Amino acid sequence: DSGVTQTPKHLITATGQRVTLRCSPRSGDLSVYWYQQSLDQGLQFLIQYYNGEERAKGNILERFSAQQFPDLHSELNLSSLELGDSALYFCASSATQGGTEAFFGQGTRLTVV
Amino acid sequence: QKEVEQDPGPLSVPEGAIVSLNCTYSNSAFQYFMWYRQYSRKGPELLMYTYSSGNKEDGRFTAQVDKSSKYISLFIRDSQPSDSATYLCAMSSSGTYKYIFGTGTRLKVLA
Numbered sequence: 001d002s003g004v005t006q007t008p009k010h011l012i013t014a015t016g017q018r019v020t021l022r023c024s025p026r027s028g029d030l031s032v033y034w035y036q037q038s039l040d041q042g043l044q045f046l047i048q049y050y051n052g053e054e055r056a057k058g059n060i061l062e063r064f065s066a067q068q069f070p071d072l073h074s075e076l077n078l079s080s081l082e083l084g085d086s087a088l089y090f091c092a093s094s095a096t097q098g099g100t101e102a103f104f105g106q107g108t109r110l111t112v113v
Numbered sequence: 114q115k116e117v118e119q120d121p122g123p124l125s126v127p128e129g130a131i132v133s134l135n136c137t138y139s140n141s142a143f144q145y146f147m148w149y150r151q152y153s154r155k156g157p158e159l160l161m162y163t164y165s166s167g168n169k170e171d172g173r174f175t176a177q178v179d180k181s182s183k184y185i186s187l188f189i190r191d192s193q194p195s196d197s198a199t200y201l202c203a204m205s206s207s208g209t210y211k212y213i214f215g216t217g218t219r220l221k222v223l224a
Binding site for chain 1: 145147154155201211213214215216217
């Protein structure tokens with residue numbers, strides 16, 4: 001168990017809908033990272049937050065947004081969902097802003113139908 | 114050119130073999146190097162973390178970093194069928210605030 005908790009584990013929704021994925025980092029970790037992993041694809045970096053502030057953005061679509069709350073949990077919001085958004089979404093946390101070990105949650109499997 | 118290159122495999126070896134997994138990278142600013150193991154559809158599990166160049170050993174796993182060649186390796190001794198998974202390398206520098214991953218190498222250890 002990495003200590004990073006993601007909910008829900010599975011999500012099935014229709015095209016055009018909006019969903020929210022939740023991540024609770026390891027105790028004491030200030031950084032949260034979101035990654036997308038499509039079938040047989042590598043981990044694509046979406047966005048990073050450190051202590052409530054956005055620090056880095058990757059190839060995150062405008063339809064996607066995220067935030068980190070004062071209690072350090074994070075939410076990834078995906079809207080106007082398309083079939084191509086079906087993927088595993090992983091959250092990772094680390095103690096600092098990169099440069100230390102990052103620990104991953106078990107992911108949320110999103111299926112858009 | 115991708116920042117991090119990794120042979121996707123699959124790499125098939127007999128049980129007990131020594132496995133060598135490798136990544137090359139282009140960004141000389143990378144200083145922090147990690148290896149993750151990912152079982153099918155599960156979250157990546159951190160195996161090894163190294164800073165800068167050198168070797169690090171943990172049980173059956175040894176990580177090597179050669180910054181002059183921009184090349185990192187993970188060695189698995191006495192490989193077991195339970196080691197069958199996808200192995201991902203990841204890298205970071207102090208200024209980028211993110212980890213860049215290789216695409217992963219699929220390893221199969223045959224009993």
